[in-house]
Amino acid sequence: MTTVLRAEASDIQAIMAALGARARGAAAILATATGEQKDRALHAAAAAIRRERARLMDANQQDIALARDLSAALLDRLKLDDNRIEAMARGLEDVAALPDPIGTVIARWTPPNGLDISRVRVPLGVVGIIYESRPNVTADAGGLCLKSGNAAILRGGSESFLTSGVIVECLQEGLKKAKLPNEAIQRVPTRDRAAVGVMLTMRDAIDVIVPRGGRSLIERVQAEARMPVIGHLEGICHVYVDRAADLAMARRVVVNSKMRRTGVCGAAETLLVDRSIAGSCLQAILDDLIAAGCAVRGDAAVRKIDSRATPASEADWRTEYLDAVIAVALVDGVEGAIEHINRHGSHHTEAIVTEDSATAERFFRQVDSAILLHNASTQFADGGEFGMGAEIGISTDKFHARGPVGADKLTSYKYVVRGTGQVRP
Amino acid sequence: MTTVLRAEASDIQAIMAALGARARGAAAILATATGEQKDRALHAAAAAIRRERARLMDANQQDIALARDLSAALLDRLKLDDNRIEAMARGLEDVAALPDPIGTVIARWTPPNGLDISRVRVPLGVVGIIYESRPNVTADAGGLCLKSGNAAILRGGSESFLTSGVIVECLQEGLKKAKLPNEAIQRVPTRDRAAVGVMLTMRDAIDVIVPRGGRSLIERVQAEARMPVIGHLEGICHVYVDRAADLAMARRVVVNSKMRRTGVCGAAETLLVDRSIAGSCLQAILDDLIAAGCAVRGDAAVRKIDSRATPASEADWRTEYLDAVIAVALVDGVEGAIEHINRHGSHHTEAIVTEDSATAERFFRQVDSAILLHNASTQFADGGEFGMGAEIGISTDKFHARGPVGADKLTSYKYVVRGTGQVRP
Numbered sequence: 097m098t099t100v101l102r103a104e105a106s107d108i109q110a111i112m113a114a115l116g117a118r119a120r121g122a123a124a125i126l127a128t129a130t131g132e133q134k135d136r137a138l139h140a141a142a143a144a145i146r147r148e149r150a151r152l153m154d155a156n157q158q159d160i161a162l163a164r165d166l167s168a169a170l171l172d173r174l175k176l177d178d179n180r181i182e183a184m185a186r187g188l189e190d191v192a193a194l195p196d197p198i199g200t201v202i203a204r205w206t207p208p209n210g211l212d213i214s215r216v217r218v219p220l221g222v223v224g225i226i227y228e229s230r231p232n233v234t235a236d237a238g239g240l241c242l243k244s245g246n247a248a249i250l251r252g253g254s255e256s257f258l259t260s261g262v263i264v265e266c267l268q269e270g271l272k273k274a275k276l277p278n279e280a281i282q283r284v285p286t287r288d289r290a291a292v293g294v295m296l297t298m299r300d301a302i303d304v305i306v307p308r309g310g311r312s313l314i315e316r317v318q319a320e321a322r323m324p325v326i327g328h329l330e331g332i333c334h335v336y337v338d339r340a341a342d343l344a345m346a347r348r349v350v351v352n353s354k355m356r357r358t359g360v361c362g363a364a365e366t367l368l369v370d371r372s373i374a375g376s377c378l379q380a381i382l383d384d385l386i387a388a389g390c391a392v393r394g395d396a397a398v399r400k401i402d403s404r405a406t407p408a409s410e411a412d413w414r415t416e417y418l419d420a421v422i423a424v425a426l427v428d429g430v431e432g433a434i435e436h437i438n439r440h441g442s443h444h445t446e447a448i449v450t451e452d453s454a455t456a457e458r459f460f461r462q463v464d465s466a467i468l469l470h471n472a473s474t475q476f477a478d479g480g481e482f483g484m485g486a487e488i489g490i491s492t493d494k495f496h497a498r499g500p501v502g503a504d505k506l507t508s509y510k511y512v513v514r515g516t517g518q519v520r521p
Numbered sequence: 522m523t524t525v526l527r528a529e530a531s532d533i534q535a536i537m538a539a540l541g542a543r544a545r546g547a548a549a550i551l552a553t554a555t556g557e558q559k560d561r562a563l564h565a566a567a568a569a570i571r572r573e574r575a576r577l578m579d580a581n582q583q584d585i586a587l588a589r590d591l592s593a594a595l596l597d598r599l600k601l602d603d604n605r606i607e608a609m610a611r612g613l614e615d616v617a618a619l620p621d622p623i624g625t626v627i628a629r630w631t632p633p634n635g636l637d638i639s640r641v642r643v644p645l646g647v648v649g650i651i652y653e654s655r656p657n658v659t660a661d662a663g664g665l666c667l668k669s670g671n672a673a674i675l676r677g678g679s680e681s682f683l684t685s686g687v688i689v690e691c692l693q694e695g696l697k698k699a700k701l702p703n704e705a706i707q708r709v710p711t712r713d714r715a716a717v718g719v720m721l722t723m724r725d726a727i728d729v730i731v732p733r734g735g736r737s738l739i740e741r742v743q744a745e746a747r748m749p750v751i752g753h754l755e756g757i758c759h760v761y762v763d764r765a766a767d768l769a770m771a772r773r774v775v776v777n778s779k780m781r782r783t784g785v786c787g788a789a790e791t792l793l794v795d796r797s798i799a800g801s802c803l804q805a806i807l808d809d810l811i812a813a814g815c816a817v818r819g820d821a822a823v824r825k826i827d828s829r830a831t832p833a834s835e836a837d838w839r840t841e842y843l844d845a846v847i848a849v850a851l852v853d854g855v856e857g858a859i860e861h862i863n864r865h866g867s868h869h870t871e872a873i874v875t876e877d878s879a880t881a882e883r884f885f886r887q888v889d890s891a892i893l894l895h896n897a898s899t900q901f902a903d904g905g906e907f908g909m910g911a912e913i914g915i916s917t918d919k920f921h922a923r924g925p926v927g928a929d930k931l932t933s934y935k936y937v938v939r940g941t942g943q944v945r946p
Contacts, residue, residue, distance in 0.1 A: 218889075
């Protein structure tokens, strides 16, 4: 580490190249580590995080002191407390409890040539994670990469630099206790933002980049990265209330989808109501939303039925509010809902409320989104709720990984073929 | 088509944008087409190719007349004959015979929240294929995209422009007979190479690019593409003969791996022999290779044992000859073989010959390649031999698709969640 810190000022390119080479070396060792060894490292890292509570709080206080100009929301994300420290430790233990994805035989078959062919899960290699200020991402991402046998290069927000540094030390203590290489989890050892640009060009050293953060970060990464990206764009999630909906259920699902937590990517941003039942149910649904503190914006047809709605503009259909605001439109049945969602949505998560299962199946087939729910809240869009343990994000891409990205999606596979001397005619 | 051809000279950007918009529209329809409908289109396209034999030969003759300056090898790839036309038609029928990958439930489970979660296979959307002069790729790629519910934008070599045009007409006749949109399989309607550059920037219209061709094409695509790429780099494939090999089997596997067909990506380019048995087996193996017409280049240790080998330079370990030439090195057991392959290989296909299954398992675990074979020829690296039907290539990437890429790898998935009114606490 001393060498790296000495080089810092003079040559970010050299620091990053050295980091990449060390990650590549560690990845080769991690790829054949046993599940037991990786889990031992995760448990030891969790123990270190609990033990280093005071050092973590101290580093976090220094980060906060340096970051005085940040908004209250950003400061809230940055700030550690006892609960958050405990949650990081428990998160690592939860990841340890998952089955080891590596070495799993995904499929095995014998074609007519008599070869015994297996498709076996292997790590991707080196995963680069670029994220904003929440320090817990350091522990989550490091733990998921370790579980999936990948070396990690972590580049967190510069505001959480000192806090992340202590977390990485705890993760590395875990690696050491399990006799795994320290370089399996590394952090970019500089606050300099130029390091991000360099990281995105390191095609030989980094196999995939995972950006976690706001739209501008994701778009920058998608534009500049010379390696594959697991992208997570915003969640412009919809709830569609069909003519065959159970009204009581619709009210529950809508208000939960929007208001349980407004700042998560699975929060609903747009409510679509079947025009043919709007007269009889729209006001009751809006009653619940307004009572829960939600501002309502509506198209002309909505406002004709309920004047509490303020006018929605074209931009509202494409806005991720992440706040107590909802846009409401009337649509012509499920067909209109499908059309609206495919045109305006972000292909993240959408729900339909209906008692007609044929209508639900049509919604499932024709809406092009990662997660589609029938009679359930969009707030279930979460790797934990899906039974995957932790997630590194929810992918709105179709390539490689879509929806919640757990440890098993940070993998590839190889074909292992057992013969008895076969040659090809 | 008339409008497009009129615009051609003035604005390739506009032609390509129109092509992309039509492909996107067709993809939405294809995504929900039934397996029966897609197979009907494939059979009708095969029939059209057989019926249009004379027009195909005629267009091919014109292409060849225009392409007089090409090398004999390129001309051979370009030229159609009765067998090749029949092979294209049969290839489409073989793809039709595969199970429909779309709509398959990959996994289904219920986490503690009681939701019934399915992971369902869906198409990627629009696939762009950029390839060189072999006209049959037009039929193969178009057929695989159709089977997997993807719209295809095909950009073949300019030398095969007229031949490809007739093949695409046959594919479109099949689409019409199955009442599927014509725009599901489109060809870039210009020879202008600038169209490739434009295609690689069309991130909104094209979901994935598949380059098929030589190293320079693949590298250009990987450098310029703003969307995901399924890349197929060269195959620097190895055969390792272990100390515990059955010599007769080793001779058969080595000569078949190298000489069955030297121009395919699964052909062996390097032979590694365990130093401890080289004295007793190397000459017999080289006898077979030389008798089959193969030139042998060896490291110093090889040439000490068999002076028929000419000197191998460092570059030989990284060369894909695609010809009757092999590079031979002695290595220190399986560990030396693994080290050599991971350092010099292209992560494509490698074989080990040994009677020691623990050694084979170690080779499987530690060599980082798409396909690993024990006691079988590297020439089995082929989607057909793997029982996948046709393949669009063999991916040396780890992301999304690795190894032979059949119709089922041109897919993504969505999560379909069935609830009973659940909201998230």
